[in-house]
Amino acid sequence: MKIKKICCIGAGYVGGPTMAVIALKCPDIKVTVVDLNEERIVAWNGPLDTLPVYEPGLAEVVAAARGRNLFFSIEVDRAIEEAEMIFMAVNTPTKTEGEGAGMAADLSYVEACAKNIAKVAKTNKIVIEKSTLPVRTAEKIKEILDREGKEAHFEILSNPEFLAEGTAIQDLFKSDRVLIGGDETESGQKAVQTLIDIYLNWIPKEQILTTNVWSSELSKLASNAMLAQRISSINSLSALCEKTGADIDELSKAIGMDHRIGPKFLKASVGFGGSCFQKDILNLVYLCRYYGLDEVAEYWHQVIKINDYQKVRFAQKIIDHFGGDLTGKIIAILGWAFKANTNDSRESPAIYIAEKLFKAGAILEIFDPMVSKESIFKDIDFYWEASGTEDLKLRISVLDSVNELDLSIDAVAILTEWEAFKSLDFSKTIVFDGRGILSSSIYSIGKG
Numbered sequence: 158m159k160i161k162k163i164c165c166i167g168a169g170y171v172g173g174p175t176m177a178v179i180a181l182k183c184p185d186i187k188v189t190v191v192d193l194n195e196e197r198i199v200a201w202n203g204p205l206d207t208l209p210v211y212e213p214g215l216a217e218v219v220a221a222a223r224g225r226n227l228f229f230s231i232e233v234d235r236a237i238e239e240a241e242m243i244f245m246a247v248n249t250p251t252k253t254e255g256e257g258a259g260m261a262a263d264l265s266y267v268e269a270c271a272k273n274i275a276k277v278a279k280t281n282k283i284v285i286e287k288s289t290l291p292v293r294t295a296e297k298i299k300e301i302l303d304r305e306g307k308e309a310h311f312e313i314l315s316n317p318e319f320l321a322e323g324t325a326i327q328d329l330f331k332s333d334r335v336l337i338g339g340d341e342t343e344s345g346q347k348a349v350q351t352l353i354d355i356y357l358n359w360i361p362k363e364q365i366l367t368t369n370v371w372s373s374e375l376s377k378l379a380s381n382a383m384l385a386q387r388i389s390s391i392n393s394l395s396a397l398c399e400k401t402g403a404d405i406d407e408l409s410k411a412i413g414m415d416h417r418i419g420p421k422f423l424k425a426s427v428g429f430g431g432s433c434f435q436k437d438i439l440n441l442v443y444l445c446r447y448y449g450l451d452e453v454a455e456y457w458h459q460v461i462k463i464n465d466y467q468k469v470r471f472a473q474k475i476i477d478h479f480g481g482d483l484t485g486k487i488i489a490i491l492g493w494a495f496k497a498n499t500n501d502s503r504e505s506p507a508i509y510i511a512e513k514l515f516k517a518g519a520i521l522e523i524f525d526p527m528v529s530k531e532s533i534f535k536d537i538d539f540y541w542e543a544s545g546t547e548d549l550k551l552r553i554s555v556l557d558s559v560n561e562l563d564l565s566i567d568a569v570a571i572l573t574e575w576e577a578f579k580s581l582d583f584s585k586t587i588v589f590d591g592r593g594i595l596s597s598s599i600y601s602i603g604k605g
Contacts, residue, residue, distance in 0.1 A: 167246035168192035180227035201229035214326035260443035275305035312348035317377035323498030338373025430495030472513035484518030492573020493525035
């Protein structure tokens with residue numbers, strides 16, 4: 158089966174960049190990205206320097222394909238009806254209520270998406286899970302499609318994304334692997350081959366791995382868990398280094414030179430953030446508990462606990478430096494995104510560190526090159542525990558430019574590894590330097 162039209166439901170950090178690259182590499186396929194968020198779609202169709210997702214190289218890809226065979230639309234039903242292949246790239250947040258609250262994935266958006274596909278589809282469709290989903294979600298999706306679909310036959314594939322924000326376009330161009338999970342039936346394997354044929358336009362065949370659906374779903378959770386575990390491991394050792402006088406950078410280099418371990422994800426930081434690591438590990442913990450694997454669940458839960466400990470430890474270093482009271486102290490927060498080269502601030506350590514400093518009495522000046530003032534205040538409203546509105550306005554300001562920063566203020570906390578921060582002269586103030594996940598700069602909590 159040759160695909161002529163693709164629909165992707167969800168125009169976020171996964172759907173937008175992934176479909177842009179598919180459209181660029183497959184000019185004979187019409188790719189339509191749909192979303193119910195009209196403001197987001199308007200942004201995708203707007204100026205290239207204000208796309209809703211910031212990724213190096215993304216604007217150039219969108220410029221090459223948009224209007225040719227890449228389209229962004231709010232007409233969800235029309236795109237579903239026209240397409241032979243549908244990617245589901247909707248949000249799967251952690252549940253906030255009901256069974257599994259605080260750990261299990263909230264599949265309400267996925268289920269609503271499946272119900273809408275079933276309602277609209279009049280011809281056969283290949284439906285692809287692109288969102289990070291717990292094991293056996295494909296089974297639930299198929300149940301919904303088969304139960305509520307009236308005319309069409311559906312094949313369900315799992316094709317998880319393995320994108321690192323900040324390098325997503327490069328990851329899409331030169332993927333370590335493309336993973337496709339499908340049913341062992343004849344029709345299931347035909348659907349798998351159809352998706353393989355699309356990726357073969359630019360991905361070498363030997364880097365395309367096929368599995369059953371369940372292995373594919375679990376592989377994404379497991380990959381993120383393993384990466385996060387390395388970060389928490391090195392962060393736990395950074396605490397020991399401070400107590401003993403060892404240098405965490407020297408330790409990281411020595412460990413990374415062991416070919417069995419390697420150097421990646423061994424840079425100490427203020428903790429990992431982003432939409433995937435914490436959510437996926439909590440989901441893994443829930444699954445392990447569900448299947449009675451309590452010891453395994455606790456092992457993975459410890460990765461999250463160390464991550465939380467590292468954030469608290471960093472903030473406490475600053476508070477302790479000023480004798481436990483930050484009242485009247487002006488502290489600059491440089492970096493709000495969870496890592497450099499993205500405008501994504503979901504679960505960013507900066508959010509939690511800033512909250513702790515604020516509650517200790519600090520006056521905060523915040524700057525990030527790509528995260529907007531509106532997004533920063535939305536994060537504060539969403540993540541922080543209730544604080545007085547007037548107090549927020551009086552003690553928090555978001556700078557429009559790093560040049561507005563007065564470098565003679567009481568302290569600077571560098572929380573995201575933006576290149577723009579490396580050339581600043583901090584000789585007149587105290588610097589608390591925390592690294593991003595893949596940073597290469599000097600790390601010293603409480604350096605002064």
